[in-house]
Amino acid sequence: MKDKILELIDSMEGSLLGIGIDDETLLEKIERNSKIDLCYILSNNGKEKGKKFKLFQKGRNKKINIKKLKKYFKKKSLDNVLCDYNAVKKFTRSFISGSIYINKGCLYIYGNIGDLKTLKEKYEKYTSEIKLLKNNKTFLLTINNKKTKSTVLKDAAYKILFFLSDSLDNLTEFLAN
Secondary structure, three states: OOHHHHHHHOOOOOOEEOOOOHHHHHHHEEOOOEEEEEEEEOOOOOOOOOOOEOOOOOOOOOOOHHHHHHHHOOOOEEEEEOOOOOOOOHHHHHHHHHOOOOOHEEEEEEEEEHHHHHHHHHHHHOOOEEEEOOOEEEEEEEEOOOOOOHHHHHHHHHHHHHHHHHHHHHHHHHHHH
């Protein structure tokens, strides 16, 4: 799966937001891609400073809260978003609406295969242009946001729906244990 992600990075153009990318080979590949103009990296190791990496730090080790992506980026301002699902797993409800709001190109999410079902169902509520690559342990979900539109009412309704479904899942898990 890492080879597919490296191929995707080669084909990217414009601006890129990387969330949770800690792998050195991926960061080097982003650095060497001449078509990527500007790159924002939100990761645990915020010390990498290359020619095109723009990091969000104020003071010592201060990071952006993933819930507040809309505050830092304008509507449809980023061409590509590459995300490790483990980094945004606990912010899933707000990340889904935020990623659709800021992205005008493609959104790429990779992670463990166990998390795929709920994530795919949630993104299918916004758009039908979803491609899935998976092997026995990992997946790569590609969401095309070029024609996707979101409104405040739609986002609020889906957040409530996602909250209710997550609450129901947690309740059934609690009762089963």
